[in-house]
Amino acid sequence: MPACRRSGRFRFGFLMVLFTAMALLAPIAVQAAEDLESLVAELGAAPLPKKDEVVQRMIATGAPEVVTILEALVERDLYTRKSDEKVVIGRKASGGLMLLDPVTGEELGVVGSRDVSRVTTNNSLRSSVKASMGALTLMSPDPQRRLEAADGLLKSSDQTMLPLLEQALAKEQDAAVLNALQLAEASIKLQSESAEVRLSGVQALSDRTDPESRVMLSRLLLKDGDVWREPDENVRGAAEETLASMESRLRMWRTVEHLYQGISLGSVLLLAAMGLAITFGVMGVINMAHGEMVMLGAYTTFVIQEGFRSAAPELFGWSLAVALPAAFLVSALVGVAMERGCIRFLYGRPLETLLATWGISLILQQTVRSIFGPTNREVGSPEWMQGAMESVAGITLTYNRLYIILFSFCVLCAVLLVLKKTAFGLQMRAVTQNREMARAMGIPTGRVDAMTFGLGSGIAGIAGVALSQIDNVSPNLGQAYIVDSFMVVVFGGVGNLWGAFAGAMSLGVVNKLLEPWAGAVLGKILVLVAIILFIQKRPRGLFALRGRAVES
Amino acid sequence: MGKLTKWKGALAAAALGVAAMAGTGAAQAQDTIKVGVLHSLSGTMAISETTLKDVMLMLIEDQNKKGGVLGKKLEPVVVDPASDWPLFAEKARELISKEGVAVTFGCWTSVSRKSVLPVFEELNGMLFYPVQYEGEESSRNVFYTGAAPNQQAIPAVDYLLGAEGGEAKRIVLLGTDYVYPRTTNKILRSYLNAKGIADADIMENYTPFGHSDWQTIVAQVKEFASQGKKTAVVSTINGDANVPFYKELANQGIKAEDIPVVAFSVGEEELAGLDTGPLVGHLAAWNYFMSVDTPENAEFIKTWHAFIKDEKRVTNDPMEAHYIGFKMWVQAVEQAGTTDVDAVRQAMYGQKVKNLTGGTAVMNTNHHLSKPVLIGEILEDGQFEIVSATDDVVVGDAWSDFIPESAKLTADWTYPWVCGNCEKPRFAAQ
Numbered sequence: 001m002p003a004c005r006r007s008g009r010f011r012f013g014f015l016m017v018l019f020t021a022m023a024l025l026a027p028i029a030v031q032a033a034e035d036l037e038s039l040v041a042e043l044g045a046a047p048l049p050k051k052d053e054v055v056q057r058m059i060a061t062g063a064p065e066v067v068t069i070l071e072a073l074v075e076r077d078l079y080t081r082k083s084d085e086k087v088v089i090g091r092k093a094s095g096g097l098m099l100l101d102p103v104t105g106e107e108l109g110v111v112g113s114r115d116v117s118r119v120t121t122n123n124s125l126r127s128s129v130k131a132s133m134g135a136l137t138l139m140s141p142d143p144q145r146r147l148e149a150a151d152g153l154l155k156s157s158d159q160t161m162l163p164l165l166e167q168a169l170a171k172e173q174d175a176a177v178l179n180a181l182q183l184a185e186a187s188i189k190l191q192s193e194s195a196e197v198r199l200s201g202v203q204a205l206s207d208r209t210d211p212e213s214r215v216m217l218s219r220l221l222l223k224d225g226d227v228w229r230e231p232d233e234n235v236r237g238a239a240e241e242t243l244a245s246m247e248s249r250l251r252m253w254r255t256v257e258h259l260y261q262g263i264s265l266g267s268v269l270l271l272a273a274m275g276l277a278i279t280f281g282v283m284g285v286i287n288m289a290h291g292e293m294v295m296l297g298a299y300t301t302f303v304i305q306e307g308f309r310s311a312a313p314e315l316f317g318w319s320l321a322v323a324l325p326a327a328f329l330v331s332a333l334v335g336v337a338m339e340r341g342c343i344r345f346l347y348g349r350p351l352e353t354l355l356a357t358w359g360i361s362l363i364l365q366q367t368v369r370s371i372f373g374p375t376n377r378e379v380g381s382p383e384w385m386q387g388a389m390e391s392v393a394g395i396t397l398t399y400n401r402l403y404i405i406l407f408s409f410c411v412l413c414a415v416l417l418v419l420k421k422t423a424f425g426l427q428m429r430a431v432t433q434n435r436e437m438a439r440a441m442g443i444p445t446g447r448v449d450a451m452t453f454g455l456g457s458g459i460a461g462i463a464g465v466a467l468s469q470i471d472n473v474s475p476n477l478g479q480a481y482i483v484d485s486f487m488v489v490v491f492g493g494v495g496n497l498w499g500a501f502a503g504a505m506s507l508g509v510v511n512k513l514l515e516p517w518a519g520a521v522l523g524k525i526l527v528l529v530a531i532i533l534f535i536q537k538r539p540r541g542l543f544a545l546r547g548r549a550v551e552s
Numbered sequence: 553m554g555k556l557t558k559w560k561g562a563l564a565a566a567a568l569g570v571a572a573m574a575g576t577g578a579a580q581a582q583d584t585i586k587v588g589v590l591h592s593l594s595g596t597m598a599i600s601e602t603t604l605k606d607v608m609l610m611l612i613e614d615q616n617k618k619g620g621v622l623g624k625k626l627e628p629v630v631v632d633p634a635s636d637w638p639l640f641a642e643k644a645r646e647l648i649s650k651e652g653v654a655v656t657f658g659c660w661t662s663v664s665r666k667s668v669l670p671v672f673e674e675l676n677g678m679l680f681y682p683v684q685y686e687g688e689e690s691s692r693n694v695f696y697t698g699a700a701p702n703q704q705a706i707p708a709v710d711y712l713l714g715a716e717g718g719e720a721k722r723i724v725l726l727g728t729d730y731v732y733p734r735t736t737n738k739i740l741r742s743y744l745n746a747k748g749i750a751d752a753d754i755m756e757n758y759t760p761f762g763h764s765d766w767q768t769i770v771a772q773v774k775e776f777a778s779q780g781k782k783t784a785v786v787s788t789i790n791g792d793a794n795v796p797f798y799k800e801l802a803n804q805g806i807k808a809e810d811i812p813v814v815a816f817s818v819g820e821e822e823l824a825g826l827d828t829g830p831l832v833g834h835l836a837a838w839n840y841f842m843s844v845d846t847p848e849n850a851e852f853i854k855t856w857h858a859f860i861k862d863e864k865r866v867t868n869d870p871m872e873a874h875y876i877g878f879k880m881w882v883q884a885v886e887q888a889g890t891t892d893v894d895a896v897r898q899a900m901y902g903q904k905v906k907n908l909t910g911g912t913a914v915m916n917t918n919h920h921l922s923k924p925v926l927i928g929e930i931l932e933d934g935q936f937e938i939v940s941a942t943d944d945v946v947v948g949d950a951w952s953d954f955i956p957e958s959a960k961l962t963a964d965w966t967y968p969w970v971c972g973n974c975e976k977p978r979f980a981a982q
Contacts, residue, residue, distance in 0.1 A: 048716060048939065076931065117845065122929060122939040123833055124718045127809040211778040218780035261767040268765070366594060374598040376795065380827050388803050396774075398803040401767070471764045472795045472826075476596050480762050515768045520759040521729050 036063050037103050043073070044080045044087035044119050051121070052128050059132055067136050069102045074126050074133075078102070079116035090116060131156035134184075138164060143174045150180035154212070157191040183212055190216055195232040202238045209246045209253070217243045257395040258512050264401040266508025267408035268467065270501060272481040273488035274408075274415060275460035277500040279335075281489055282432050283452055285343055286354045289361035290485060291478025293457045296334060297327035297464020298473045299368060302377045317382040320465060327461040334364075335457025339450045347449075361478070369475040379468040404466050411462060412501060418455070419497070428452050432495070491531050493541030502542050507531075584627035585620070585891055587612060588647035590658025590668070590679075595635025596761075599791065600870075601660050603821055604682060605630060607871045608657050610859040611878045621885050629653055637667045644668040648677040654891035655680065655881055657874055662686060662732050669694065678893045680881065682873035684816060684838075686735035690950040690963030690972035693893075695880075695900065696920050697873035699839050700948040701739050705786070707925040708814045708837035709740060711940050712784040713747060718812065720784035722753040724773050726797075729758040733788035736816070740786060742954040753781065763793045766800035774804060777811050785813040794818055798831045808833025814927070820866035823934040831930045839923040840872035840909050841936045849908040866934070876913050876921065879905040901966060911945050918963035919972075920948025 036058065043054045055073075058066050072078045072089045079090045081099065088108060090097035097116060099108040121129075134152025137145045138161075146168070153161055165185055172178045182204065189201030202220070205213040220230040220239040230236050272294060279287045301323040308319040338360060346353045381400060388398040419425040430438040431448045439445050464477070471477060484507075492503025507527060514523035538544070589608045591601035612626045620626055629651045633640040640659065647653045648671070655678045659665045662685050672679050672693040684699040711717040723744055727733025737756055744754055755776050757769055777783035789797055794815065801813065814835040820842045823831070842853065852875065857863050884899035885891055903915045907923065914922045922945040928936025950963035951973070963972045968979035 076937070118937060120937055120939060122716060123809045123812050123835075124716060126833075127718075130809075211774055214778045215780050218778070220780075222780055257771065258768070261765075261771075264767065265765050369594065369598065374593075374602045375821065375824060376599065376792070376826055378826050381799075386803065388805055396771070396804045398767070398800070400799075400803060470796055470799065472792045474599060474792065476599075476762070476792070479596075480764065512768055516772060519757065520763060520769065524760060 036061055036065060036069075040069060040087045040102050041085075043069075044078070044085070048120060048122060048125065051125055055125075055129050055132060059136070065103055065105075067133065068105075070129050070133055072102065073119065073121060074129055076118060076121060078119040080119060081108075081111070081116050083115065087119065088116070127155060134158075135161055135164070138168050143177050146172070146174070146177045147180055150177060150184045153184040154180070154187050157187045159188060159191065159193075162188050183208075183210075186213070187216055190220065195235055198230070198232065198235045199238055202235060202242055206242045206245070209250050214243065214246060217246075253395045257397075258516070259509060260395075260397055260401075262509030262512035263505065264405055264508070265512055266505040267405040268470070269484055269488050269508055270504035271404070271408045271411065271463035271466050272460070273485040273492075273500050273504055274411060274497070275456040275458070275463065276485045277489050277492075277495075277497055278415070278456035278459065279453055280486070281495045281497075281500065282428065283449065283456075284350075284494075285347075285453070286350050286357065287343075287456075288354060288358040288482065289338065289364060289478075290457075290460055291480070291482035292361045292364040293331040293335060293460035293478070294464040294467060294481055295368065295473075295475065295478040296331045296364070297461030298379065298468040298471075298477055299372060299377070299464075300327040300330045300461065301465045301468045302372075302379050302473055305379055316380070317384065319380075320382060320469075323465050324462055327465045328458040329461075331461025331464070332454040332458030335460075336450050336454040338457075339453035343453065344446070344449060361482075365475045365478070372475075374475065377473045379473050381469055385469060400469050404470065407466055411459065412497065415455075415459060416497060424448075424451060428455075487528075487531060489541075490535065491541055493543035496541075496543045499541055499543035506542075584625045585622070585885075586627050586629050586651055586653040588644075588651065588653035588656035588658065589628055589630045590633060590640065590643055590647060590656050591630075591660065592635040592664075593630075593632040596792070597635040597660050597664075600821065601635075603865075603868075604657075604660070604870055604874055606860060607856070607874050608878070610856060611875065613859070614855065615878075615882060621882055622889065622891070633664070637661075637663050640664040640667045641671050644671040644677070644679075645675070648672070648675045654678070654885075654893075655896070657682070657877065659683070660870075661730075663730065665694070666731075676893055678881075678896065680874070680877035682870040682877060684869070686732045687739075687950055687952055688735060688955075688958055690918050690920070690965075692897070692919075692965060692972060694919060695877060695915065696948065696950075697877040698870060699923065699925070700920050700950065701736055701952055702949040703839060703923055703925055703946050704816055704837050705736050705740055706743060707942060707946070708816070708835070708927060709743065709786060711835075711837075711927050712786070712812065712814060713749075716940060718782055718784065720812075721749065721781035722776065722779070722783040723749060723755075724776060724783065724785040725754065725756045725788070726769070726773075726785060727756075727758050727788035728761055728763070728790040728793060730761070730790070733758065733790070736788050737786075739952045739954050742956075746954065759789070759793065761790065761793065763789075764796045766797045770797075770800045770804050770806070773811065774806060783811050785811060787813050787815040788817060789815065790817050791822065794822060795826045798826075798834070802830030808835075808929070818930075819868040819870075820934060820936070821868045823930065824864075824866050828930060828932055828934050832932055834930050835927055835939075836930065836936060837925065837927050838869040838936075839925060840867075840869040840907075841926055841928050841938060842867045843928070843935045843938065844909040844926070846908065846910050848906055848910075852908050872908050875908065876905045876923075880913075880915055897965070907945075913945070916947060917966045917969075918948070918950045919965065920950055920963075922947045 039054060039058045043051060046054050055070065077089055077091065079088055081088050087102060089100040089102050091100065093110050095110050096112040098110050100106065101108055130148060131152040134149040134156060137149040140146055153165060165181065165188065169181050169185060172181055186201045186204045189197050192198050202217065205217060217239045220236060222229050228236065275293060276287065276290045279285050279290065304323040304326055305319045308316050342356055342360065343353060346356060385400045385403055388396040419429065427443050427448050430443060431445050435445055467477065488503045488507060489500055491507065493499030511523055511527050514526055518526060589605050591605040592598050593602055593605060609628055612628050615621065616625050629647060631643045631647060633643045644656065647656055657680045659668060659681050660683050665681055668679065669691055673691060677693055679694045680697055681694055682697050684704050687700040712720045725737045725740060727737055741754060773785060812835055814837060816837060818836050819838060853867055856867055857865065880900060880903040883903050884896045888895040888899040900915050901917050904912050907913050909924060909926065911924050916922060924945050925942045926938050927940040928938045931937050951958040951961040953959045960975050961973045962969060968977040970978045
C-alpha cells in the first residue's frame with residue numbers, strides 16, 4: 001500500500017487519518033475536482049430517487065474527496081446553505097454548525113441551524129451509498145471502517161471486488177471483520193456467473209448459522225413466477241441441504257436462547273419482587289406502593305444522570321454505580337417515613353393497610369408527575385450495556401439483560417447475607433417469628449419494623465435503577481410491576497427469599513417458553529390460570545414456611 | 553402542640569382552596585362561550601393528553617386576545633377523566649348537561665371515544681377528536697380531525713412496498729392488543745393481499761399494553777426476516793411499550809436499513825422522553841411533523857413555546873389536529889352566527905383551514921378531514937426528516953375500502969344521505 005500523503009487540500013488531520021484508503025485511488029486531478037463541484041451541487045438538488053445515480057457518478061470521478069462527502073451524506077451532515085443554495089458539510093460547533101466546503105475542505109464559518117437545510121437521505125439511499133463505499137474503505141486501518149466496508153460489499157455483491165476482497169481477507173486480523181469479509185465473499189460468489197463458483201459460495205457457508213447466511217441461502221431457493229432464481233439444480237440442492245443442517249443445529253440453540261430470555265425475565269421479576277418478599281413476605285404488610293418505590297429508584301437514576309450530564313459527561317459510564325446507593329437511600333427513606341407515618345398504625349389490619357398504601361401509591365405517582373412532568377424521562381445506558389453478544393451459533397444475548405441477570409443474583413446474595421449473617425437480620429427474623437418474645441428479649445421491635453420496611457423499599461429502589469435500563473421511566477413505571485411482584489411472592493411462598501427466587505425464575509422461563517407458541521397475551525393468561533390452579537393446590541406457595549408465625 | 557399547628561395549617565390551606573374555587577365560580581361572567589376540554593391529566597394517558605389540554609388553553613387564549621368569538625370571550629372548562637374509560641362518559645355528561653359547553657375537544661384512545669359517543673349522541677353535543685384512529689365510524693356528533701387509516705397506514709405501507717422504501721416483500725404487523733391495532737391490521741392485511749403479498753409473508757403479533765420484555769418477539773421478527781425476502785415492520789404499538797421495543801431492536805443489532813419499522817403512534821412527544829440513538833432511521837407516518845419548514849408552522853411553534861414557557865417542548869400531530877379543529881369550529885360559529893350545535897355542524901362542511909405543513913385542510917361531509925400525508929425518518933435529536941409526502945391532500949375515509957362489509961357503506965351527513973353508515977341515501981334523490 002502506498003504511503004499516505006498529507007495533501008494541502010485537506011486541513012483536517014483527523015479526517016485524513018480515517019481516509020488513508022483514498023491514497024489507493026487515482027491522484028487528484030484538477031479536472032475531476034471541478035467536475036465534483038457540479039456533481040455535489042447536483043446531489044443537493046436531485047430528488048431522492050435520483051440521488052443514487054449522482055452518487056455513482058461521483059464515485060466514478062475517483063476523486064479522494066468523494067469519501068468525505070459521502071460519509072457526510074450518510075451521517076446526515078450534508079446541508080444546502082439557504083442563502084446561495086451551495087451544498088456544504090456541516091459539523092456541530094458552538095453556536096450552530098461549522099460549514100465546510102465539501103470539495104476543498106475550506107471553513108465557511110458558523111451558521112445557525114435555520115440557515116441551512118439538510119440534504120435528505122433515506123434508508124435505501126444510505127444503504128446503497130454504504131454499499132458503494134465498501135470498495136473505497138476496505139483497506140482502511142480502522143477496523144470499524146473495514147467492518148462497514150465488508151457490510152457494504154455484502155449488500156452490493158459487486159463481482160469486480162472479488163480480487164480486492166481476497167487480498168483483504170488474507171491480511172485481516174480482526175475476528176469480527178474477518179467474519180464479515182467471509183460473508184461478503186460468499187455473497188459475491190453466490191452472485192457469480194459460473195455455477196461452480198456459486199457452489200463454492202454455498203459450501204463456504206456450510207459451517208455457519210447466522211441470519212445473514214440463512215438469508216443468502218434461502219434467496220437461492222426462491223422462485224420469480226415459475227423461474228428459479230438459482231438456475232443450477234446442483235447449487236439449489238446444496239443450498240437446501242446446507243439450510244436443513246443449519247436448521248437442525250439452530251433448533252438446540254433456540255431452546256438455549258429461550259431459556260436465556262426466560263431467565264432474564266425471571267431476574268427482572270426477581271428484582272422487582274425481592275423488596276416485596278421482605279415487606280409482604282416477612283412483615284406481612286400488603287404494600288400497594290411497592291411499585292412506586294421502584295419508580296422512585298428509577299427517577300433517582302434519572303436525576304443522578306442529569307447531574308452527570310451537566311457536570312461530568314466524560315464520567316457518564318459511572319452514573320449507574322452512583323445511582324445504586326442513591327436510589328437505595330431515597331426509596332429506603334420514603335419507606336421508613338411511610339412505615340412510621342402510616343403503616344405502623346395499621347398492623348394486623350390488612351384491608352386498611354391495602355387501602356392506605358394504595359392511596360400513598362397514588363400520591364407518590366402524582367407527586368412525581370407534578371415534579372417531573374407526565375412524559376417519559378430519558379435514562380441513558382452506558383456504552384458497556386449496549387449491544388449484544390453475537391454467538392457463532394446465530395443467537396444473540398443482549399448485554400443489558402446479561403448484566404441485569406448478574407445484578408439480580410448479586411442483590412439476592414447480598415440480601416441473604418444481611419438476613420442470615422448480621423445482627424439486624426437476626427433481630428428481624430426474631431421479630432417476624434415471635435414479636436412478643438423478641439420484645440421481651442429487649443429488641444426494639446418498632447425500630448426493627450421501620451428498618452425492615454426501609455430495607456424492602458430500598459431494594460425496590462435498586463430494582464428501579466436496573467429497570468430504568470430496560471423500561472420507560474414514567475410515573476406509571478411501578479404499576480406495571482406491582483401485580484407481577486405479588487404473583488412471584490405468593491407463588492414462591494410468602495416469607496421465603498428462596499421461594500421468591502424459584503417463583504421468579506419459573507414464571508419467567510414458563511412465560512418465555514409459552515410466548516413464541518401462544519403469543520404474549522395468551523401466554524400471560526395461561527401463566528395466570530396456572531398460578532390460580534397451583535394456589536388452589538398449595539395455598540402457601542412453592543416453599544411454605546413452617547412455624548408458629550405462619551399459624552398465628 | 554407542633555402537631556396541632558400543622559393540622560391548623562392544613563385546614564387553613566384547604567379552606568383557602570375552597571375559597572379560591574368559589575372565587576372562580578363567582579368570576580364566571582354570563583357572557584362567555586364555554587369550551588370543554590376532555591383530556592386525561594392523570595393516569596396512563598396523561599403522558600400524551602396533558603399536552604393537548606395545554607394546546608387547547610393556548611388556542612383559546614389566543615382567540616380571546618383577538619376578541620373571542622361572536623363578541624364573546626371563550627371560557628375553557630377543563631375536566632380530568634383520569635385515563636378511566638367509564639369516567640370519560642361521566643365527565644362528558646357533566647360538560648354538556650351541567651356546564652353547558654358549546655363544543656368539546658377531547659379523547660385520545662379509541663376506547664375513550666367509544667365511551668363518550670353515546671353521551672354526545674344522546675345530548676346532541678359536539679366533539680372534536682384529534683388522534684389518528686382505526687376508522688369504521690362516523691358519528692353525527694363527532695368531527696374526526698386525526699388521520700383515518702387511508703391517511704396514515706395505507707400510504708405508509710405503500711412507501712415500504714415502493715422503490716424508495718426498499719421494496720419490502722414480507723411485512724410484520726406488530727401491535728398492542730386493542731381495537732385500533734386490530735382494526736388497522738385487518739385493513740392492512742387485506743390491502744397487502746390485494747398488492748400480491750400472500751398471508752405466508754405476513755406475520756401478525758399482539759402484545760399487552762405496556763409490554764416491556766420484547767426479547768422473544770424481536771427474535772421472531774429476526775427469524776421471519778431471514779427467509780431471503782426484504783422485510784419491514786408496521787408498528788401500531790402504543791405509547792409506553794415502544795421504548796423497550798426499539799431498545800431491544802437496537803440491542804439485537806437490527807438496523808433501520810435492514811428491517812425498517814414504520815410506526816403510527818410514535819411522534820415527537822413520545823420521542824422526547826427517550827434516548828433516540830437506537831431509533832434513528834426508523835420511520836413514522838403522520839399528517840404533521842414539527843420539522844416541516846413553513847411560516848405557519850414556525851409561528852405555531854413560537855406561540856407554543858411562549859405559552860408553555862419552555863423552549864424544549866415539542867409539537868406533534870394531534871396538536872395540529874386540535875389547531876385545525878379549533879380554527880374550523882371558530883370559523884363555523886362565526887358563519888352560523890350562533891353556537892347552536894346543529895347550526896354549527898351545517899356550517900362545518902367545506903370549512904377550510906391552512907395546514908401547518910402547507911396546503912389546506914377541508915372538512916368533508918363524512919366528518920373527516922382532507923390532509924396531506926408525510927413519512928419521516930427519526931433523527932438523533934428526536935425530530936423527523938421527511939422522506940416522502942403525498943402530492944396533494946388525501947380525503948379521510950370513514951369506511952375502509954379494504955374491508956368488504958365496510959366498502960359498501962357511505963358516511964355523508966348532507967342531504968340526501970344524512971347518515972354515517974348507510975348503503976343507500978336516507979332520502980330519495982330529487
